[in-house]
Amino acid sequence: MPTLAWLNRTAAFTTAAQVPYRLLQTVSRHGDAVASTDNLLIQGDNLAALKALLPFYRGRVKCIFIDPPYNTQSAFEHYDDKLEHSQWLSMMLPRLQLLRELLSEDGSIWVTIDDHEGHYLKVLMDEVFGRGNFVDTVIWQKADSPRNSARQFSSDHDYMLVYSKAPDWIPIKLARTEESNSIYSNPDNDDRGPWLPGDPYANKPYSRGLYTVTGPTGRMFQPPPGRFWRVSEDRLRELDANGRIWWGPTGDARPSIKRYLSEVGDLVPRTFWSKDAVGSNRTSKNEMRALFPDAASFTTPKPEALLKRVLDIATHPGDLVLDSFLGSGTTAAVAHKLGRRWIGIEMGEHAATHCLPRLLKVIEGEPGGISQAVGWQGGGGFRFCTLGAPIFDASGAIHPEVRFATLAAFVWQQETGGAYDPAQGRLGTPWLGTNSVFESCPRLTDERETQISPETTPEPVLQSRTAYYLLFNGILGDKRPASGNVLTRAVLEALLALHASTPHPEAPLVVYGEANRLGPETLARARVTFRHIPYDVKAR
Ligand SMILES: C[S@@+](CC[C@H](N)C(=O)[O-])C[C@H]1O[C@@H](n2cnc3c(N)ncnc32)[C@H](O)[C@@H]1O
Known part of the structure; x- marks a missing residue:
């Protein structure tokens, strides 16, 4: 397949792998305590933040909307939009690669752009997402009046490139108007x-x-x-x-x-989105002024109705939406009002000065943007996070702040290639879950096996099944460094008793711990493979 060549392209392809995994640190929780675990506002560079999300959200995001800097060679009040052309491509590539990893098999990604980089972005996205997964280019009418001061043309529109993770993606039809x-x-x-x-x-x-x-x-x-x-x-x-x-x-x-x-049924989405239907730049600037009458306005927001249309086409209530160039927080605000779960990442100070207060207003029932149209009354919650220390240091040692659930996510991701859901094992025990691998089928955890409908899926052929256990942070109650995390005879007996109560007691066990005191015959008899923390945990 023809590809784009640029200075440092080869290096750009190694960037994502080299970014260290970091801890996400919760700075504050807002609104409803339970709902606040669903939604995340993260302040930090999205490259590191996306990597930090991978063990927990790989393959789980239904819709990604990003509005990256267009590389217009401008210096906006809140961020710089002036990269050399190759640098812009090297900035976008690893982020798109990580975003693809986070996208679910039935998910889609929407990227706004203009003519400065739009055609290069198309070729880059063809390479990352696959040409066959290109869905369409939407034209958004951003201007509602001509700009006569333009030297050549007064630009009326932006593009939105739409890709799916898999070619059989079907958009949700729009309600008739x-x-x-x-x-x-x-x-x-x-x-x-x-x-x-x-x-x-x-x-x-x-x-x-x-x-x-x-x-x-x-x-x-x-x-x-x-x-x-x-x-x-x-x-x-x-x-x-x-x-x-x-x-x-x-x-x-x-x-x-x-x-x-x-x-006639609901409406198949069309590729031209007029300002009358989804708002223009003027609409979003007015929305900003209403939200922040006293603060310096964010200069390049998108209108809420534009995001509503994207989320109406690409998601159902409860689905997870991600925007890693959050700007003033529009995607998160709209996702929240539409009952979607959301993750927003913004590296600028405006994560704290604009996104945070905007989302607090949303929880309180802020009446602007799409609120009237969707009957938004307020509610829900979110967490505000920053990026913490790398999880593994240069020698692979685990940072002292790492807790059980975080290391569990790494172990699970490394062993199964999937995101870790604490509910898949038994909470408060070392059992992380039992992974079943089926021939020519996605990997399934036991819990999800039962949800596959026999009408839609051929009988899956089981290839292998393994149960994963993690001895860390004294999960069995013994916090002494040299005991609780060590595989001793007593710990093995406790693990085997726990294993006998799981849905697949016949599955062999993989046990991660800080040390092993048992001989190879004992391990073989118990069908246990021991893996050493930190040396057997992948740091990248
Ligand atoms: C065009 S604005 C997004 C506007 C947004 N759609 C809205 O409605 O407000 C692009 C944003 O991406 C942010 N950004 C640029 N590079 C980033 C990075 N590496 N990590 C996180 N955010 C970044 C900028 O600070 C800026 O706020």
């Missing part, structure tokens, strides 16, 4: 309600589509040369008998097949 319904009318007072005159001709040759039909006034009609009726003569007569054919107001026009409003 008064405007989309207004083109339907009912000039003949049809009992079935308003309708549109539909094209009577087929797009392709149709063997039963060549005949002459006589209308109510005796006028005869044939399809134009080279074209065909779209229904057979019998079907046309049947439709006519049912009042479903329109012959014009005086009955002597060519037949049209009526398409009733009551029978």
Whole structure:
């Protein structure tokens, strides 16, 4: 496949792997205590933040929306948009690679951009996401008036490149609007309600589509040369008998097949998004002024209605949304108001001066943006985090602040390639879960096996099954460094008793601990493979 070449391209391909995993540190919790675990506002460079999210969210994000710096060579009040062209590509590549890792198999990514880098970004995203996963380019009408001071053209639009993780992604149809319904009318007072005159001709040759039909006034009609009726003569007569054919107001026009409003479904998204439907730059600037009347306004926000349209097409309530160039917090605010879970990452000070207060206002029921349209009354919560120390130091030693759940996520990710969900094992015990690997099937944990429908999936063939245990932070109650995290005979007995109560006691065990006091025969008899912390935990 043809690819883009630029200075330092090869180095850019190694960047993501070299970024150390860091701890996420909770600075504050806001709103409802339970809901605050769902939503995360992270202040920090998104490269490090995305890497920090991987063990917990790999393959779990349903929709990624990013509005990265367009590289317009401007210096905006809150961030710099002036990179050398190759540097911009080297900045984007590792971030797109990590974003792809976080995207779920049924997820999509939406990236706004303009002509400065848009066509290069398309080629880059083809390489990262696969050309076959390119969905479309949306044109967003950002300007609502011409800019006569422009030297060449006054630019009216931005692009939004849309990619899916897998080629079979289908957008969610949009609810019909008064405007989309207004083109339907009912000039003949049809009992079935308003309708549109539909094209009577087929797009392709149709063997039963060549005949002459006589209308109510005796006028005869044939399809134009080279074209065909779209229904057979019998079907046309049947439709006519049912009042479903329109012959014009005086009955002597060519037949049209009526398409009733009551029978058409929701709307397939289109690629041109007008300012009247989703707002313009002026709309978002007004939204900013209403949110921050006293603060320096954020200069490049997107309108809330634009984000609402993206999330309506790409997510259902409860799905996880990620924006790693959060700016003033629009994506998080809209996701929150729409009942989606969200993660927002912003490296600038405005994470604290704009995103945080904006999201606090959202929890309190802030009435601007899409609030009226969706009936937003407030509620929910979120955590505000920063990036902490690297989890592993240069020699692979684990940072003293690392807790059980964090190391568990690393062990699980390393062993299974998937994100760790604490609910998959038994909380408060060393059992992390039992991983089943099926032939030509995604890896499944025991809990998820039962959710696969036999109608949609061929019978999966089990390849292997392994149970994972972690001895760390004195999980068995013994916090003494030389005992609780060490595999001794007593600890092995406790693990085997626990293992006997799991859904697959026949599965062999992999046990991570700080030391092992047992001989190879004892381990083999117990079907245990021992792995050493920190040496057997991948630091990158
Ligand atoms: C165009 S703005 C996003 C505006 C946003 N869509 C909104 O509605 O407010 C781009 C943002 O990306 C942030 N940014 C740039 N590089 C970043 C990085 N490496 N990590 C995190 N944020 C970054 C900038 O600070 C800026 O706030």
